[in-house]
Amino acid sequence: MRDQVIRTLAFVRREMVSTLHQPRLLLTLILGPFLVLFVFGLGYQRDFPTLDTVVVGSPDSQLLQRLNDFIADAEVSGIEIIGTRDDRDAALEELKGDTVDLVVVLPPDDQIGTGERATVEVHQRSPDPVTSAQVNVAAETAVAEINDQVVAEVLRTVQDETGGLTDDLSTARDQLDQLRGRIGTDDGATIQSSAATLSEQLTTLADRIEQGGGLAAAFGLEQPGEVQQDLRDAADQLSALSESDPLAQVDEVADMLATADESLTLLQDADADVLARPFQAEVYSFTPEVITLDLFYAPGLLALMLQHVAITFAALGLVRERRQGTTDVLRVSPVGTGQRLAGTAASHMVLGLVVAAALTALIIGVFGVPAPTNWVAFSGLVTLTLLASVGYGFLIAAVAKTDSQAVQLSMLMLLTAIFFSGLFLPLARITAPVVWVSWALPTTHAFVGMQELMLLGDPNVSPFIWIGLSIIAVVGLVAARLLLPWRDRHA
Amino acid sequence: MPDDPATHAPPPEQDPSAPPPAPDVSRPDDPRPSGQSAATDDAEPLVHARDVQHLYKGDDGIRDLDLDVPRGCIFGLVGPSGSGKTTVVRLVLGLIRPQDGDLEVFGRTPADFGPDERVRIGFLPQESALDPDLSLRHNLNFMASLYGLSWRSRWIPGKKSRAARERVAAVLDLLDLTEHQDTRMRDASTGEQRRLAIAAAMVHDPELLVLDEPTAGIDPILREQLWAHFTSLRDEGRTLFVTTQYVTEADKCDLVGLVVDGEILRVDTPRRLRRDAFGGDLVEVAWESRGLDITGVEQLAEVRQIHQWVGPRRVLVAVDDANTGAARIQDWLQEQGEGSPVAVPHNSSFDDVFVSLVTAHRDPDGAPHRLQANATSDTGVSHA
Numbered sequence: 001m002r003d004q005v006i007r008t009l010a011f012v013r014r015e016m017v018s019t020l021h022q023p024r025l026l027l028t029l030i031l032g033p034f035l036v037l038f039v040f041g042l043g044y045q046r047d048f049p050t051l052d053t054v055v056v057g058s059p060d061s062q063l064l065q066r067l068n069d070f071i072a073d074a075e076v077s078g079i080e081i082i083g084t085r086d087d088r089d090a091a092l093e094e095l096k097g098d099t100v101d102l103v104v105v106l107p108p109d110d111q112i113g114t115g116e117r118a119t120v121e122v123h124q125r126s127p128d129p130v131t132s133a134q135v136n137v138a139a140e141t142a143v144a145e146i147n148d149q150v151v152a153e154v155l156r157t158v159q160d161e162t163g164g165l166t167d168d169l170s171t172a173r174d175q176l177d178q179l180r181g182r183i184g185t186d187d188g189a190t191i192q193s194s195a196a197t198l199s200e201q202l203t204t205l206a207d208r209i210e211q212g213g214g215l216a217a218a219f220g221l222e223q224p225g226e227v228q229q230d231l232r233d234a235a236d237q238l239s240a241l242s243e244s245d246p247l248a249q250v251d252e253v254a255d256m257l258a259t260a261d262e263s264l265t266l267l268q269d270a271d272a273d274v275l276a277r278p279f280q281a282e283v284y285s286f287t288p289e290v291i292t293l294d295l296f297y298a299p300g301l302l303a304l305m306l307q308h309v310a311i312t313f314a315a316l317g318l319v320r321e322r323r324q325g326t327t328d329v330l331r332v333s334p335v336g337t338g339q340r341l342a343g344t345a346a347s348h349m350v351l352g353l354v355v356a357a358a359l360t361a362l363i364i365g366v367f368g369v370p371a372p373t374n375w376v377a378f379s380g381l382v383t384l385t386l387l388a389s390v391g392y393g394f395l396i397a398a399v400a401k402t403d404s405q406a407v408q409l410s411m412l413m414l415l416t417a418i419f420f421s422g423l424f425l426p427l428a429r430i431t432a433p434v435v436w437v438s439w440a441l442p443t444t445h446a447f448v449g450m451q452e453l454m455l456l457g458d459p460n461v462s463p464f465i466w467i468g469l470s471i472i473a474v475v476g477l478v479a480a481r482l483l484l485p486w487r488d489r490h491a
Numbered sequence: 492m493p494d495d496p497a498t499h500a501p502p503p504e505q506d507p508s509a510p511p512p513a514p515d516v517s518r519p520d521d522p523r524p525s526g527q528s529a530a531t532d533d534a535e536p537l538v539h540a541r542d543v544q545h546l547y548k549g550d551d552g553i554r555d556l557d558l559d560v561p562r563g564c565i566f567g568l569v570g571p572s573g574s575g576k577t578t579v580v581r582l583v584l585g586l587i588r589p590q591d592g593d594l595e596v597f598g599r600t601p602a603d604f605g606p607d608e609r610v611r612i613g614f615l616p617q618e619s620a621l622d623p624d625l626s627l628r629h630n631l632n633f634m635a636s637l638y639g640l641s642w643r644s645r646w647i648p649g650k651k652s653r654a655a656r657e658r659v660a661a662v663l664d665l666l667d668l669t670e671h672q673d674t675r676m677r678d679a680s681t682g683e684q685r686r687l688a689i690a691a692a693m694v695h696d697p698e699l700l701v702l703d704e705p706t707a708g709i710d711p712i713l714r715e716q717l718w719a720h721f722t723s724l725r726d727e728g729r730t731l732f733v734t735t736q737y738v739t740e741a742d743k744c745d746l747v748g749l750v751v752d753g754e755i756l757r758v759d760t761p762r763r764l765r766r767d768a769f770g771g772d773l774v775e776v777a778w779e780s781r782g783l784d785i786t787g788v789e790q791l792a793e794v795r796q797i798h799q800w801v802g803p804r805r806v807l808v809a810v811d812d813a814n815t816g817a818a819r820i821q822d823w824l825q826e827q828g829e830g831s832p833v834a835v836p837h838n839s840s841f842d843d844v845f846v847s848l849v850t851a852h853r854d855p856d857g858a859p860h861r862l863q864a865n866a867t868s869d870t871g872v873s874h875a
Contacts, residue, residue, distance in 0.1 A: 002639070003606075003639035006636050006639055006640070006641050007636060007637055007639070009636070010633050010636030010637055013632075013633070013636075014622060014625065014629070014633045017625055017629050018622055018624040018625055021624045021625065021675065022624060325616045325617070325618040325619070325620045326620040326621075326622075328581075328584075328586055328614070328616050328620065329614055329616060329620040329634075329691075330637070331584075331586055332584050332585070332586065332609060332612060332614040332701075333609055333610075333614075333637045333638065334605075334606035334607075334609040334610045334637070334638065334639075335637050336606075489586075489587075
């Protein structure tokens with residue numbers, strides 16, 4: 001047992017001393033990834049790049065004015081209108097010639113308010129899907145805003161035009177009350193005459209509402225139409241007042257006018273902007289602080305580097321031994337493959353932990369990434385990530401015949417991690433069974449775990465992460481233990 | 492290394508199919524009584540092979556390997572590059588398993604060795620197996636640790652780690668590396684690297700040292716130093732299994748195996764191989780009289796034949812035994828009236844021995860190999 005421990009520790013010490021004799025290598029491992037992130041952070045522009053935009057439409061178009069107002073008022077970043085054009089095709093040629101980034105084609109004013117939706121065309125030619133998505137979102141937002149503005153303006157117009165009707169309606173209701181008071185005292189002919197007069201007044205009111213509310217009806221507003229209908233119904237009732245029981249009919253008309261008055265009052269008192277945009281969104285984030293893109297990438301880069309360093313060192317270390325002829329010396333010696341792997345793995349783990357500690361300190365200190373809420377869990381996550389990665393590295397060494405093959409496979413693992421770990425695309429957008437490639441990578445587990453601990457402020461890491469990393473580590477190390485003697489014999 | 496002539500008689504006729512006899516490897520300076528060789532200390536040879544075969548694709552490898560290496564000797568496996576020496580080494584170390592035949596080292600099949608057997612072997616591969624980024628001392632510490640010698644800091648007390656440190660220091664000292672122990676491997680000279688590799692192979696004091704081309708690519712002076720180390724290790728009782736493509740180094744071995752084209756031609760002492768190559772021991776004979784008929788020497792009972800003319804009045808004569816033959820020829824020359832004749836044992840280079848044996852092996856009916864010399868007599872007649 002003592003000899004086994006000595007042999008295992010021999011590998012740990014050899015790797016440690018060998019690495020300490022290469023301070024440049026250590027510095028590269030620590031400073032390299034940090035500098036990559038640092039330069040990325042320096043050059044990264046949080047705002048979308050400004051898109052030079054031309055608008056096709058008449059210079060005196062109301063819609064163009066609204067578009068300009070919207071862009072100015074809403075401080076829309078990323079879109080700058082550099083001019084207007086009359087000719088749609090000419091504008092599209094400019095887009096093809098890359099002299100402009102965006103072309104917005106407005107519908108003619110006479111198409112607006114005809115009862116059909118008018119179309120605003122937005123043309124872009126970016127090969128970048130992120131920019132394309134940006135244009136789509138901006139276009140949708142702009143058109144929605146213009147729609148809301150138009151609706152609000154229509155409402156305000158209707159309010160203006162129906163403002164005087166409130167008093168007239170109030171007068172009509174007073175007259176109806178007087179008429180009701182005279183039923184039973186005045187003769188039937190007088191009552192009928194007064195009712196006919198009132199009916200005409202109500203019809204006149206309904207006609208005025210119909211004129212003012214036409215625009216509202218075109219934009220789908222219901223209140224003016226309802227008031228108008230109530231008034232016409234009331235007028236009809238009064239024009240055909242029953243001689244036998246006029247009181248009941250008058251009461252019914254009084255109710256109709258009350259309803260119409262209420263609707264008209266609501267229409268007048270309503271805020272046009274609220275009516276046009278009855279809902280607004282307020283987004284609250286449960287993250288401890290706003291997660292910018294560089295904050296998001298920092299733990300991902302740490303996870304990626306841990307996997308890459310561990311895999312590369314473990315793979316190249318064993319393959320290099322084979323090239324140097326050390327493998328034969330080790331096979332002749334009493335050292336077992338298990339002792340060799342255990343010692344080598346331990347040394348790479350220690351090295352990886354040093355790199356992880358330094359990188360973690362740098363991203364917290366320089367980039368302001370939140371410190372892990374649970375350092376014990378964070379340390380365990382890093383350790384298990386390194387162990388799983390070392391297992392993959394040993395497996396690569398067992399498969400690769402030469403240094404160059406080992407390097408190629410290590411780089412392939414790096415590329416796979418970039419694409420599949422959630423760093424490049426959210427994991428939710430990768431479907432099964434391909435997503436299992438993601439979960440077979442230590443980087444994926446480490447990235448998710450670090451997001452929980454550092455960005456989301458969660459004190460615990462999901463059990464799925466621990467189980468996943470443990471399975472990867474066990475499978476990798478056991479497979480390497482079984483395959484490596486075979487490879488050493490056939491090297 | 493001269494052999495004790497008393498222990499060696501001319502080789503008897505052998506059945507080619509019979510395994511080679513256990514050779515007598517006693518040396519003149521061997522303190523043991525005459526006839527008691529190192530090989531007889533333990534009846535069982537340390538390495539024993541019969542009809543062993545291991546062939547790679549293209550028919551490279553080794554076939555029909557018959558070999559017995561006694562304990563406490565230097566066994567030299569001599570042959571040109573690509574002849575199969577390294578395959579034999581890998582078989583002996585258990586790195587590959589024989590495809591046919593029986594092979595035992597320490598009485599066990601090497602491919603089945605466990606840690607108990609492996610700890611008894613030291614191995615020097617052809618290529619450096621040491622870490623270029625470590626110092627010489629750290630490399631040696633690492634190798635020592637593989638064999639259970641604790642690699643611990645000098646600041647940590649402990650009897651066992653102190654013993655390990657002392658052992659490492661002693662081996663560094665033995666190979667004159669103490670002054671350079673902190674030099675990084677990649678910065679060390681070729682000679683220092685090779686000596687360190689040997690130190691690494693012996694740091695755990697193994698019984699059997701397998702050295703694959705230990706002197707390849709190093710200068711003659713260092714080569715001599717290394718062979719002096721090997722001899723001292725042998726004198727301490729260790730067995731050395733050495734391969735070399737420098738045929739002349741065979742002279743420094745107690746027992747030599749000649750490997751050519753994947754076959755072991757002969758396994759014997761250097762002296763017996765030399766005798767077989769030239770039909771006996773060689774005596775160099777020189778005289779002054781132009782009229783002397785040197786062919787008369789062949790009438791002497793001790794003389795087998797004139798082997799080769801090497802000058803106008805100088806020949807190499809094959810005799811049964813170099814010392815007695817030289818004395819008898821000296822007497823005969825004086826009887827012929829020669830005033831100051833010369834007849835001395837001739838130690839031809841092992842290159843010639845090797846070439847002669849290989850030539851005879853490849854073309855048994857061809858002309859025998861001639862030593863490098865002028866082969867014309869005074870009369871201008873060429874002598875075969």
